[in-house]
Amino acid sequence: xxxxxxxxxxxxxxxxxxxxxxxxxxxxxxxxxxxxxxxxxxxxxxxxxxxxxxxxxxxxxxxxxxxxxxxxxxxxxxxxxxxxxxxxxxxxxxxxxxxxxxxxxxxxxxxxxxxxxxxxxxxxxxxxxxxxxxxxxxxxxxxxxxxxxxxxxxxxxxxxxxxxxxxxxxxxxxxxxxxxxxxxxxxxxxxxxxxxxxxxxxxxxxxxxxxxxxxxxxxxxxxxxxxxxxxxxxxxxxxxxxxxxxxxxxxxxxxxxxxxxxxxxxxxxxxxxxxxxxxxxxxxxxxxxxxxxxxxxxxxxxxxxxxxxxxxxxxxxxxxxxxxxxxxxxxxxxxxxxxxxxxxxxxxxxxxxxxxxxxxxxxxxxxxxxxxxxxxxxxxxxxxxxxxxxxxxxxxxxxxxxxxxxxxxxxxxxxxxxxxxxxxxxxxxxxxxxxxxxxxxxxxxxxxxxxxxxxxxxxxxxxxxxxxxxxxx
Numbered sequence: 001x002x003x004x005x006x007x008x009x010x011x012x013x014x015x016x017x018x019x020x021x022x023x024x025x026x027x028x029x030x031x032x033x034x035x036x037x038x039x040x041x042x043x044x045x046x047x048x049x050x051x052x053x054x055x056x057x058x059x060x061x062x063x064x065x066x067x068x069x070x071x072x073x074x075x076x077x078x079x080x081x082x083x084x085x086x087x088x089x090x091x092x093x094x095x096x097x098x099x100x101x102x103x104x105x106x107x108x109x110x111x112x113x114x115x116x117x118x119x120x121x122x123x124x125x126x127x128x129x130x131x132x133x134x135x136x137x138x139x140x141x142x143x144x145x146x147x148x149x150x151x152x153x154x155x156x157x158x159x160x161x162x163x164x165x166x167x168x169x170x171x172x173x174x175x176x177x178x179x180x181x182x183x184x185x186x187x188x189x190x191x192x193x194x195x196x197x198x199x200x201x202x203x204x205x206x207x208x209x210x211x212x213x214x215x216x217x218x219x220x221x222x223x224x225x226x227x228x229x230x231x232x233x234x235x236x237x238x239x240x241x242x243x244x245x246x247x248x249x250x251x252x253x254x255x256x257x258x259x260x261x262x263x264x265x266x267x268x269x270x271x272x273x274x275x276x277x278x279x280x281x282x283x284x285x286x287x288x289x290x291x292x293x294x295x296x297x298x299x300x301x302x303x304x305x306x307x308x309x310x311x312x313x314x315x316x317x318x319x320x321x322x323x324x325x326x327x328x329x330x331x332x333x334x335x336x337x338x339x340x341x342x343x344x345x346x347x348x349x350x351x352x353x354x355x356x357x358x359x360x361x362x363x364x365x366x367x368x369x370x371x372x373x374x375x376x377x378x379x380x381x382x383x384x385x386x387x388x389x390x391x392x393x394x395x396x397x398x399x400x401x402x403x404x405x406x407x408x409x410x411x412x413x414x415x416x417x418x419x420x421x422x423x424x425x426x427x428x429x430x431x432x433x434x435x436x437x438x439x440x441x442x443x444x445x446x447x448x449x450x451x452x453x454x455x456x457x458x459x460x461x462x463x464x465x466x467x468x469x470x471x472x473x
Contacts, residue, residue, distance in 0.1 A: 014216040015138045016150050018209070020157035022089065023131050025205040027161025029100075029198040031301070032169030034271045035294030037061070038420060039279070040191045045108045048173075048189035052110070058421030060117070061272070068121045069409035075125030076403045085134050085221030086213050088126040093209060095123035097202035103195035132402040134221050136390055151390065152312050155383045156305060163301030169194045170292025242394070245458065249392045252456030255449070256331070256385065257408055262442045263335055263381055264412035265419075266342070266435045270374070271297070272420045273435075274345065277428050281352060283361035296367060303375040311379050327388050328453045332446035334380025339439030341374035346432040392457055 033040075041057035043049030052060070079088040102116035135154050177190025242250065275293055278284070284291040318324040348366025386405055393401035423431050446453070 012150060012153070013138045015218075015220055016135060016153065018212055018216045019131050019135050020154055021208060022093070022205060023128075023154060024157040024161040025201060025208075026093075026096075026127060026131070027158045028165040029096075029161070029201045031162040031165030031294075031297055032172075033100075033165075033194050033198055035166055035275055035297050036169065036173055036189075036191055036194060038272050038276055039189070043189065043191075046188065048107075048178075048191045050108050050110055050113065054424060055421045058418060060114075061420055062418060064117050064121060065268075065409060065412065068124045069407050069412075071121055071125035072129040072403040072406050073400070076129055076400045079126060079130060080225050080400075082224055083126075084224045085130045085137075086217060088130050089134075090206065090209050090213065092123045092125075092127040092130070093202055093206035095119055096127070097199050097206055099123060100195045100199035100202060104192050104199060107192040107195075128406055129403040130221070132386070132405075134217070137220050151387055152308065152383070155386070156308055159301045159304035159308065161301075163298050163305060166292070166294035166296075166298040166301075168197065170294040170298075172197060173294075174290065174292040245461070246394060249457050252453050253389065253392060253404075255453060255456070256328070256388070257404070259331075259335070259442050259446055260381065260385055261408045261412055262438055263338065264408055266439050267338065267374075267378065268409075268412055269419060269431075269435055270300070270371075273423050273428070273431055276423070277345070277349065278367055280358055281349065281356070281360075281362055281428075282367055283364055286364070291364070296371060299368065300371050300375050300378075303372060304379065307375060307379055308383070326450060326454050327384060327457070327459060328446055328450045330380045330384050332443045332450065334377040334384070335439045335443035335446065336377075337380065338374050338377030339436045339443065341370040341377065342432050342436035342439070344370040344373060346429065346436065349428055349432065388457070388459075391459070391462060 038057060038061075040049050041052045041060065042054060043051070045051045075088065079085055083091070096119075099116045099120035102112055102119065106112035106116070132154070135150050139150065172194045173190045174186060177193040178186045179188035179190075181187050275296070278296060279293045282293075284293060315324055344366060348362040348370075351362050351366075352360050386402075389401050389405045393404075419431065
């Protein structure tokens with residue numbers, strides 16, 4: 001496939017900045033509403049919600065999470081066979097704008113909200129996988145350093161969006177569009193207005209892509225790689241044949257896939273179980289200002305923005321000294337660190353001494369410390385894993401590989417919805433213990449089998465394989 005190799009400012013093509021605009025916008029709008037989802041589903045209609053039970057909300061979250069992660073696999077096939085990445089991304093932003101507009105106009109009518117959820121799931125079949133894959137397509141196989149740097153910038157765009165999204169979403173739902181009584185207490189949240197903001201924002205991103213894609217991406221991702229009439233060279237790229245080394249790596253990636261699925265199952269509880277706990281049992285009043293609970297997600301986002309380049313520089317420094325830790329070691333430590341974050345929250349929850357009538361609140365600093373620890377763990381798992389899957393997967397499957405990475409969300413979504421449904425039955429203490437222990441065990445398991453995983457994925461052979469490929473060409 002023809003690639004655009006124009007060097008722009010900072011030695012990166014304009015297409016990277018377009019992908020970053022798309023991902024930052026998508027992330028901003030996603031995180032503006034992800035933290036309120038559980039409240040929007042379960043709060044009464046009078047309070048601005050849908051009035052669903054915890055069980056019904058958990059079921060919707062499970063199904064939407066599962067299908068929303070599986071559909072990108074189908075979306076990648078449709079993209080490669082019929083659409084091409086450029087059309088797929090444009091369509092995805094438009095569909096998501098329509099989906100969230102339905103949320104605004106039809107709240108609290110649950111059947112129409114479900115229609116919006118379905119349209120949203122369809123849009124996600126073509127969004128993150130293609131946005132992530134298009135970054136790698138902007139660089140040749142010889143530009144490993146620039147490609148790594150590009151994905152670092154791309155991940156920063158994700159977190160810029162996740163920082164600002166909850167801030168403005170929280171202001172809309174809890175302050176600007178909320179209805180308050182004479183004492184300043186919220187009697188009705190402005191949840192549907194957050195969805196209106198998302199709908200408008202997605203439509204703006206759609207227009208940006210519609211105008212800039214021809215100029216900033218050119219031929220990259222314009223045509224389906226597996227369409228009828230594709231030339232012989234293009235068809236060879238999508239043949240489902242793997243070398244012995246590639247097959248071995250797939251086994252290693254499968255093991256990592258399972259452990260990362262456990263990781264995301266626990267991590268996603270920050271948007272559901274942990275948000276609910278914070279809303280009910282954390283003192284969110286700071287200097288007379290009520291901090292919207294979704295701002296905790298923004299805190300995670302700004303920490304990622306600050307810490308990501310620091311860790312990136314650390315890996316570069318260690319690499320130059322030939323001391324860069326194995327990928328599986330980084331991810332194992334990340335899982336263990338994230339597990340500890342949930343025990344920090346548990347320590348704070350235990351300061352309530354069993355008084356759960358909401359008259360006693362835990363200090364906010366427990367949550368801030370926990371989110372700081374959790375963010376360090378996230379940066380050792382998420383960008384590292386994303387880069388690993390991109391490097392280990394044959395270039396002809398770049399889009400599909402990113403769909404497989406996002407597929408780790410599938411079982412995570414199912415388990416997350418189940419945990420939402422049983423939280424009030426089991427209690428926060430038990431749930432936090434389970435979440436923390438699951439990650440500690442996963443991290444220890446990865447540490448134990450680390451030599452086996454490293455042998456399977458054979459990262460050290462990538463450089464020599466690249467040289468051999470160049471020689472053969």
